[in-house]
Structures are given as C-alpha cells and as structure tokens.
Amino acid sequence: MPELPEVETTCRGIAAHLARATIREVIVRRHDLRQAVSPALAALTGVPLLAVRRRAKYLLFDLGPRHGHLLVHLGMSGSLRFAHPADAFKTHDHIALTLSNGQQLRFHDPRRFGLFLHLPPGADPLDHPLLRRLGPEPLSEEFSADTLRAACRSRTAAIKLVIMDAKVVVGVGNIYASEALFRAGIRPATSARALSAPRLARLVAGIRAVLSEAIAAGGTTLRDFLHADGEPGYFRQELLVYGRAGQPCRKCGAVIRQAVLGQRSTFWCPRCQR
C-alpha cells in the first residue's frame, strides 16, 4: 500500500498523539510477519514512546536510551491506526500498543509483508542491516541530478526500475515512479544510461515535486490506505497516469498506455513522454 508519502503521512499522524505517551500494554495477535515479531516486544510495558520518524518507507519509534527503538515497515498492505482499546479487533489487526493517553495504536496488515521489530538499545538504528545500505532521501539535498546520473551510468535497465531501486533513492514506489516520469517527459522503459544530464535533472525535479505534493494531500488512497487518525489521502485525484490506462492524458488528450516492467504495471502517455 504505502509509498513514501503514505508513510510520511502516517508518521505525522502518529507524532501528533505521542506527547508523553507510555506503553501500557503490548498485544501481539500474530507473530508471523515478513520476519517474526520480536519476542522482546512483550517486555515493553511501561516504556515511553518518545518520538517517531521516517527513514525511506520505515518508521522508527524512539523508546528512549534504555529501551532502543521499534522498526516498523508497512509492506504492501500495512497500516498503523489509532483505535480505542475497547474497540473490537479487525481481522489482520496483528499488533496493538495500548498507550497511557487512552489510545491504542494498531498494526493492521492483511498480506503480512510488513515488519514490526524491536531494536535493542545501544546501536544507532540507522546502522541496522535493513537501513544501512539505503540510498538518499528523495527530498534531501543528497539526492541530486549528479547522484542520479552516477547511478544511471552503468545501468542498461529501464529508468523506472532504477528510480524504484532503494539503493539509488528511497521511497519511490510503483505509483510515484510512473507519475514522476510523466512529469519529466520520460518513457518508463528508456534505458537509464541513455538519458542525458538535463533529462535526469528534470526527473529529480519530477520525483521531488510529486512526492511533496502527495504528502501535502495526505497521500494516495487507492483502496484502503487511511491516516493514523482514519482520514483518507486525497492525492488519487491528482494522479496523471497511474491507473489511467485507456483514458485521455490530462495534458494532451492522447490515450494513456499500460505495460509491465519488472513485473509491475507501468503507465505513461505516448505523446508527452519520449
């Protein structure tokens, strides 16, 4: 489900409710996510939930210097939402953290591609094996036309696959890859190394713009994504190509096309993108 804007939206929604929150109770209803849920989770009763931040599509909860961190990934179908502790659990509500502020944070993930790990104190969570080798954040200065150009130099693969490679830049998933390439006027199947520096610069700008706008709109709700507080994201109506095969391009009227690239559906305008 979630790409960077949806994870960022979730992060902000949770952060707004964390002031002086402490974990009262940990409920683990299923352990078998992408990796087994850390057994140490159960011991976190009474531990403070100081802050939450995002790195790539991961959420990192700071439990304070004595307790380490929670590392959460929403996978394809995961979500984190607040509920009241008395509300009935839904199918696929796998983990719940009852907080001292009266709310309960629930991890819901039908496909169980997500992750919910406890990282012990002492180490920098960014050095965790899952995070250590990630590329730059797309909205940071470290991601630039130069870094993208360096990554593309040796790659014959389609540019869409390259911008979805988390070692090149993080957070760009299947929706926003198509959207960013439309904004840059580049066909998704173009070989990465065939692209000129100015075109890659436009692509960097396209990635930044589409992600920023999607965050401002609260993310994209395709079927079931909701913010931590239950609100949907409104970026779906701003999508220019994703999911629009057979419909007219919003810029030029040509029929939007769809093909499979690297096992994922890909959308583009044959006239606006060359």
Place this chain on the structure above:
DNA sequence: CGAACCTCCTGCGGGC
C-alpha cells in the same frame, strides 16, 4: 556488479 525472475500473503474485481 547488474539483469531477469521468483517469492512471501490475502483480498478483490473481472470474466465466464
């Protein structure tokens, strides 16, 4: 190293 392919899992919508 990179490219092409597969895998995990459940739910849903389309076609018959």
Place this chain on the structure above:
DNA sequence: TGCCCGCAGGAGGTTC
C-alpha cells in the same frame, strides 16, 4: 450466483 484467474501501493532472494 459462484468459481477461477490475475493482479495489487514492497522488497529480499536466487541464478546466470
């Protein structure tokens, strides 16, 4: 209506 098939917002793994 019911059943089967293909597809879905991610990402790690294998093989060549």
